Amino acid sequence: MTKVIIVDDEEIFREGIKFILEQDKDIEVVGEAQNGIEGIKKCEALSPDLILMDIVMPECDGIEATRIIKSKFENIKIIMLTTFNDEDNIAQAISNGADSYILKDVAAPDLLMAIRSCTKGFNVIQNKAFSNMPKCFGRCPQKISIIKKDTLNTANLTHKQKELIRLIVEGKENKEIASELYLSEGTVRNSISKLLKKLNLKDRIQLAVYAVKNGIYE
Template sequence: MIRVLLADDQKLVRVGLRMLCESDPDVEVVAEAGDGQEAVRLAAERLPDVILMDLRMPGVDGITATERIMAARPSSRIVALTTFDDDDHLYPALAAGAFGFLVKDSPPSVLLAALRRAAAGEPPFSPPVLERLVRHAVRARQPRPGRAPEPAGLAGLSPRERDVLAMVGEGLSNRSIAERLHLGVSTVKTYVASLMRKTGTANRIRLAVLAARHCDTLAGETPGVNA
């Protein structure tokens, strides 16, 4: 059973999310919070497996609540709920420790699948959100003459690992990467897990942002050729 905490200041949204969650026999809504302060308290009391967190709430907002929950319980899996045009809150939520990102108008099947993925330890994200995070990371890079120094976390990566990392930075799924590189999906999963370990990134979203920030150091490899 996946235990879920819903945090959103709009009661109608919480009602809709609860009905959706309860349509799945493997999901149980253990608590609802109408603001960030209540979300922090209920997260500590009910110990949910997954927290669906609205980023825009009065008083203590979703970003601050995420930060406080992660400080108290770093293993928490908080999936941030965002609107399509809410770019200003995405990167702060990632920095606060959000485990995944979903747009609020995601289809019900996508949201339920995201809950299962989060509970299983695989960060869920809506592709448009990941694309916006990657664009933000690219814009945030400081312009330098020539090629930027390669971060220590990227040192020693094989050409194939660089190929995979660059494609993660493009927002491609494991299946798409596998098709491009003529690999099995399970092999790509192994590469991604290894890359997260070597670069010290907590999840795929952070790995994609890292790749976007240092895309110039990954350039020059030819997908499908390097071994």
């Protein structure tokens, strides 16, 4: 069971998200908060597994609350759930420890999938926000410093693999990639998995960082 806290200053939004999450038997909403300070206190009292965190809130915003929570409770996963899709907020959220970044127009099934993925250690960046990721790399040093330049492996990438990386960095979904490369979605998924394994990377975010550091995407 994944214990979740919803931190958002709009009560009607919290109630809507709570209703969606409670349709999943593996998710339990254990608390709600209307600002970052309340969110921090709820973490201390309820020990959640994951927080859905808004950004703009009174008293203490979600980005600062994320920094404080991550400094105290490293294992709590934080998904930013916001309307803001600009590079400033994305960079600050990731720098402060956010594990995933989702926009509020996300479909209910996709939100549930993001929660499941995040609890398993996979970072999730919604497609619309992912397109701004290359602009943020230089502003999130602690998140990307583990990705080193890798001339040897880069030289061994095929043209098709480099094209696949380029489309991923641009935020394309598997269906879009499959269409552009004339492949099936299954083949695209397998190709991405093999590529991550070859380059010793965890997810698409690290792959995007790798691409920029190694000159595959500029």
